Amino acid sequence: MSILVLAEHDNTGLKEATLTTITAASQIGGDIDVLIAGDQCAGAAEAAAKISGVSRVRVADNACYKGLLAENTAALVVSLSSEYSHIMAPATTNGKNILPRVAASLDVSAFSDIIGVVSADTFKRTIYAGNAIATVQSEDTIKVITVRGTAFSLAEQNGSASIGAVTEAHDLGLSTFAGESVAKSDRVELTSAGIVISGGRGMQNSENFSMLEKVASKLGAAVGASRAAVDAGFVPNDMQVGQTGKIVAPDLYIAVGISGAIQHLAGMKDSKVIVAINKDPDAPIFQVADYGLVDDLFDAVPQLEQAL
Amino acid sequence: MKILVMVKRVTDPNVIIRVNAENTSVDLNNVKMAINPFCEIAMEEAVRLKEAGIATEIIAMSIGPAQAQDQLRTALAMGADRGLLVESEESLEPLTVAKLTAKVVEEEQIGLVLLGKQSIDTDNSQTGQMLSAILGWSQGTFASKVDIVDNTLNLTREVDSGLQSLTLTLPSVVTCDLRLNEPRFASLPNIMKAKRKPLVIKPAADYGVDLTSKIKTLKVESPNTRQSGEIVGSVAALLDKLKTEKGVI
Numbered sequence: 001m002s003i004l005v006l007a008e009h010d011n012t013g014l015k016e017a018t019l020t021t022i023t024a025a026s027q028i029g030g031d032i033d034v035l036i037a038g039d040q041c042a043g044a045a046e047a048a049a050k051i052s053g054v055s056r057v058r059v060a061d062n063a064c065y066k067g068l069l070a071e072n073t074a075a076l077v078v079s080l081s082s083e084y085s086h087i088m089a090p091a092t093t094n095g096k097n098i099l100p101r102v103a104a105s106l107d108v109s110a111f112s113d114i115i116g117v118v119s120a121d122t123f124k125r126t127i128y129a130g131n132a133i134a135t136v137q138s139e140d141t142i143k144v145i146t147v148r149g150t151a152f153s154l155a156e157q158n159g160s161a162s163i164g165a166v167t168e169a170h171d172l173g174l175s176t177f178a179g180e181s182v183a184k185s186d187r188v189e190l191t192s193a194g195i196v197i198s199g200g201r202g203m204q205n206s207e208n209f210s211m212l213e214k215v216a217s218k219l220g221a222a223v224g225a226s227r228a229a230v231d232a233g234f235v236p237n238d239m240q241v242g243q244t245g246k247i248v249a250p251d252l253y254i255a256v257g258i259s260g261a262i263q264h265l266a267g268m269k270d271s272k273v274i275v276a277i278n279k280d281p282d283a284p285i286f287q288v289a290d291y292g293l294v295d296d297l298f299d300a301v302p303q304l305e306q307a308l
Numbered sequence: 309m310k311i312l313v314m315v316k317r318v319t320d321p322n323v324i325i326r327v328n329a330e331n332t333s334v335d336l337n338n339v340k341m342a343i344n345p346f347c348e349i350a351m352e353e354a355v356r357l358k359e360a361g362i363a364t365e366i367i368a369m370s371i372g373p374a375q376a377q378d379q380l381r382t383a384l385a386m387g388a389d390r391g392l393l394v395e396s397e398e399s400l401e402p403l404t405v406a407k408l409t410a411k412v413v414e415e416e417q418i419g420l421v422l423l424g425k426q427s428i429d430t431d432n433s434q435t436g437q438m439l440s441a442i443l444g445w446s447q448g449t450f451a452s453k454v455d456i457v458d459n460t461l462n463l464t465r466e467v468d469s470g471l472q473s474l475t476l477t478l479p480s481v482v483t484c485d486l487r488l489n490e491p492r493f494a495s496l497p498n499i500m501k502a503k504r505k506p507l508v509i510k511p512a513a514d515y516g517v518d519l520t521s522k523i524k525t526l527k528v529e530s531p532n533t534r535q536s537g538e539i540v541g542s543v544a545a546l547l548d549k550l551k552t553e554k555g556v557i
């Protein structure tokens with residue numbers, strides 16, 4: 001058995017999601033190769049070579065992989081696929097964009113966002129917004145899988161894999177990268193933060209989110225949001241936590257002015273400790289919270305910041 | 309340009325779904341069903357493209373049981389011109405759905421396929437990407453803005469780091485995200501009109517696609533449920549608990 005992991009990276013370094021995917025791969029067993037596709041991505045390749053358990057790093061460094069365009073990147077992965085029994089990637093927006101395209105090109109099914117490895121062909125994943133966990137078995141020769149980061153620990157980083165270049169460029173000319181607007185933040189990433197404080201519709205506007213920013217600064221936390229807060233334009237889309245946003249499972253999750261809809265819970269209910277601050281004592285969020293504070297957030301949050 | 313919109317019948321997003329007693333599936337007895345919310349967004353976008361003079365015809369398609377006609381009627385009331393139900397009692401996996409859809413795309417000479425980014429029941433987020441691979445077309449997933457000028461599609465995507473812009477060649481497959489638009493409610497006259505719009509039903513077996521599943525579901529379980537904890541009286545009490553009882557700050 002041999003596994004190819006498509007890495008999530010920013011060209012200079014790796015994202016934590018790559019390390020959790022490698023842990024999932026090592027639970028399947030067999031040799032693990034990591035593919036770094038990108039434009040000027042040598043730094044990421046060097047970082048990948050240090051991950052324990054990795055045999056080989058394969059680098060496809062070409063302008064046609066800028067922005068990890070699905071068509072080009074999937075064609076690249078498909079061109080390497082004959083050597084592998086499993087093709088895996090983190091369940092990030094890149095992984096979700098590229099791997100199903102790889103699977104269909106190989107005429108096999110795909111498994112999205114797995115939370116457990118039962119055996120080399122059997123996996124666990126959530127369905128119905130996390131209200132059920134299905135154990136699913138694949139009959140395909142190549143298994144194509146995306147992995148939920150919060151369900152696996154980080155791989156160690158004391159390895160020394162070899163690095164080899166994949167020189168053939170797969171530029172299909174179907175799409176071009178036209179730019180990106182990246183949310184600027186010096187804060188820890190939402191999906192890897194130990195503490196997350198999220199705001200909902202109760203925050204009322206964009207300016208009030210600075211109250212949460214202040215608390216986050218003191219706690220070294222990341223700031224998240226409900227869909228309602230994103231839809232209302234209080235904060236950008238990359239902060240949405242939930243079934244259709246990001247999945248987080250920090251040690252501490254503080255929900256402020258969030259009612260606790262099923263779709264929001266799906267993104268945070270595996271957090272170790274959940275705190276809810278809401279003025280409505282009947283808000284469903286209190287049913288999953290370890291500690292609830294029934295209070296106006298405009299009183300409680302400044303108090304919290306003061307007390308830290 | 310003809311647009312095909314994929315409309316899936318799923319459980320209503322407000323219903324909490326439970327696992328059945330046998331641990332083989334979820335219990336869908338008497339559960340309210342609805343059009344997948346992301347498909348509603350896809351449908352709205354198609355109607356706007358037709359209103360803008362870019363689309364000439366909108367075909368709404370669903371693959372599922374006879375009851376999925378309800379969701380197709382909703383799509384017709386929103387503005388689709390025709391409906392197609394590819395009937396299958398078994399729920400089919402994304403690869404099979406994509407293969408059936410590819411047949412329809414070829415038959416109907418479609419220029420753009422709009423889908424939801426994700427089914428809220430199976431949470432796969434695969435079908436659009438698979439369809440695009442089978443057709444060899446460009447692919448725009450998680451779209452929050454669709455702009456067609458001449459023969460190119462300028463697309464904005466919601467990605468983990470923020471927003472990404474792509475230029476795609478047409479024909480293309482686009483999957484729609486939450487912020488693309490706000491779907492309209494079908495008006496009563498349009499609901500009445502939709503009853504007379506053509507809706508063709510064809511068995512899935514007629515398309516020459518292998519319908520057998522390569523995925524076996526061995527078991528379906530309930531997740532660990534969280535117990536609700538305690539209500540604390542003050543911020544000070546809260547901080548004390550977090551520090552001393554849990555040691556998380």
Ligand SMILES: Cc1cc2nc3c(=O)[nH]c(=O)nc-3n(C[C@H](O)[C@H](O)[C@H](O)COP(=O)(O)OP(=O)(O)OC[C@H]3O[C@@H](n4cnc5c(N)ncnc54)[C@H](O)[C@@H]3O)c2cc1C
Pocket residue numbers: 199200201202203225226227228229240241242243244245246256257258259260261262263264267277278279280283295296297298321345346428
């Ligand atoms: C297809 C689909 C996908 C979805 N995906 C997601 C997702 O990924 N993530 C997500 O979060 N949601 C998602 N949703 C939306 C979800 O159903 C809810 O609508 C949303 O989570 C509600 O956000 P909220 O809790 O901020 O707002 P509300 O439900 O309006 O709750 C606001 C809360 O703030 C409290 N409040 C108001 N003022 C104050 C105050 N001054 N002090 C204290 N408390 C106050 C209120 O008591 C209330 O409980 C999705 C929905 C659909 C249909």
Ligand SMILES: Nc1ncnc2c1ncn2[C@@H]1O[C@H](COP(=O)(O)O)[C@@H](O)[C@H]1O
Pocket residue numbers: 314315316317344346347350369370371372402405422423424425426427428430431432433434435436
């Ligand atoms: N059986 C189906 N009938 C119609 N559309 C479907 C079906 N399955 C998937 N789709 C489309 O594909 C999108 C993504 O679904 P999925 O890949 O299952 O998450 C949905 O929002 C629909 O637009």
